[in-house]
Amino acid sequence: MTYRFTTIITQESKWYVARCIELGVVSQGKTIEEAQENIKEAAELYLEGQPQAKKFLSQKAPLVTSLELKYA
Secondary structure, eight states: OOOOOOEEEEEETTEEEEEETTTTEEEEESSHHHHHHHHHHHHHHHHHHOGGGGGGOOSSOOOOOOOOOOOO
């Protein structure tokens, strides 16, 4: 079965940090591509170690929106 997860990649100093929103898994890499590969591997390892988590996964993509607010 194929699942689609949301990842957010941010640059922190010299590293790119990748976060998988649905699983709470985090990884990093020196390039964006490396961070993407590492987060994929981390998510696979997480799911292997947490077989009961699979029953809570959805094949539908989550709704991603933005939030705008004024901050003084």
